[in-house]
Amino acid sequence: MWVALSYACWGISIVLALWMLYDWFKIDTTYSEEMLTSSREGELEAVSEKHRI
């Protein structure tokens, strides 16, 4: 049982790691670098206060 669990853990790790790599690739190719790195310290207040979440 424990050995099976161990293999399941490897399986989950690989699947999720691949998914993250896929998502990363997709995001980086879909959006521009300027947009992705546009977060600025301190400007958040002004931006997020407008939206009620």
Next chain:
Amino acid sequence: MARYTPPEQSKAGQVFDIAVVVVAIFVALWLPLKLGLAGAAKSIDALDAKTWEALGQNPTMASIWEKLGYTPETAHDIIQNRFHYIIDWPTLIIMAAVLIGYFIFLFRASDREYRDVINEKFDDK
């Protein structure tokens, strides 16, 4: 004061900088392990008589050791494995000097950079 415009860093330069940081991290964490510097001075003060009494365990303690699956023989190496705290003055002095020197450098260099930041930030307005 003129506004400082930093140079744009090339892609290769960015990758190189990341590599420098990663290598530095691994070296810093790895070297002490490799050189065997890690770990405190602990050594076993061996006893001839391996009984609970000789090991300084009263009946309550002995019953708990037994509950945990130990015998006086197997517990001996755990109980008699002791620290030997010795203050090695040269190392202590080196350590103190390194730490104090590091913090002095940090605060002084930071202050120099900080004055630029404050000048640029508040003189522009």
Next chain:
Amino acid sequence: MTIAAEPAVQVQGDRVSLLRVLGPAHVWALGVGIVLVGEFTGWNFAADKGGALAALIVCWIVGLLYTSVAMIDSEVTSTVAAAGGQYAQAKHIVGPLMAFNVALFLVFAYTMLEVSDAILLGDTIVAKAGVEGLNHNSFIAATIVVLAWLNYRGVLMTLNVNFVITAIAYVSIVILFLSVSPWTQGAVLKLNELVTPGNALPYGWIGVIAAFQFGIWYYLGIEGTTQAAEEVRSPARSLPYGTMAGMITLLIAAAMTWYVCASLMPWEYLGITYYPLWDAGKLTGSALLENLLFIATLLAALASANGCINDAARAWFSLGRDRYLPTWFSAVHPKYRTPYRSILFLLPIALAFAFIADLNQAITFSILSGVLQYTFMSINIIMFRKKWPLGSIRRGYTHPFHPLPAIVLFCLCVVTFFAIFLGFGSQLIAMVAFYFLISLWFHFYRYKFVRRGAQFTMPWPKPQGY
């Protein structure tokens, strides 16, 4: 606490930012979640260093150190509310080089803590299974990757999960405490027979000082609450509240843990076991308690690693955003609104160390970076009050008795450095040498890519004395 539906791509103009969704309960979950694992393993090495009584003494004295940390941190962070926490504080108060170092302290402390958690979790499962040849690597990999994935997918879910598992782990300590009838000695608990005048301080007072090193582990990481500053709905209120509530929770947990464990195990065993609370569960003779504490150990390790990934990634992200490191790291995921590249970058580093380091070493690296950071904090608060005296800017929280907490904190840091010297002096020198070299690199090379005035983002008046 409701799980708000995360908006799909929410982009203001052409900007993406982290999402402000967290409340005080999340702050508590982040702080206590990271730390609580310390009760399940780590604090007990203090007993190894100086005996059972030494572990109790440092529990209180280091508790005082951390109460100072929490108070100081609450004041500064309720005023400087930005991701990166102490990093942003250092940048506004001391200067860029200090900020760079503080961010590295944070990333190291949290990544190594995450590594320790994953090793603990793997080892616990292997010990429980008792199967010949079963290796802990698969469990370590799953822990780190699954939690990184959770962090990648959004901060709200990450901290909701943390809240639940931290609460279960905490409640299990309380259940253990109540079920051993703590009000009577002799039935289950045998404190007076296990901690005797003869063995309470086997090494004398030098042992108590040496025990400081692992006494830190009772509370290490509570200051991580500040990393959430940019994602909390009202940082000026939630951060002090969540941090202080967390500190109180931890003081209670630490006292209960010591009392139960010291009353059930001889100090020589307590000092070397990796699972003091799980062992305590076993020694009560109740299978139910044993299993409960086994699960709680796993959950505490998970909660801690989860919070650490969150915090380390925020600190790394902030470094990228200010160009202290390549801006590439400062990307925010447009859909999940997380610093996804930082999370992914730190993932293989954590994995590599988890596979090669051992628990003790990972813990020591983490403690070292933590203590360097607390030393900074004690000086930082004094400079903060000097540059912006009370009344000159709006503070969310003002800590009492200034400068007493700062002085206490500083003195206790010095004692802890001495304690580390007694056990891991060469490692300390190696680490400081590393920070020194990388500081030279930053000061003389990397800093040229950093914008100057733009780093200062708080709407404050000019500091006094400049």
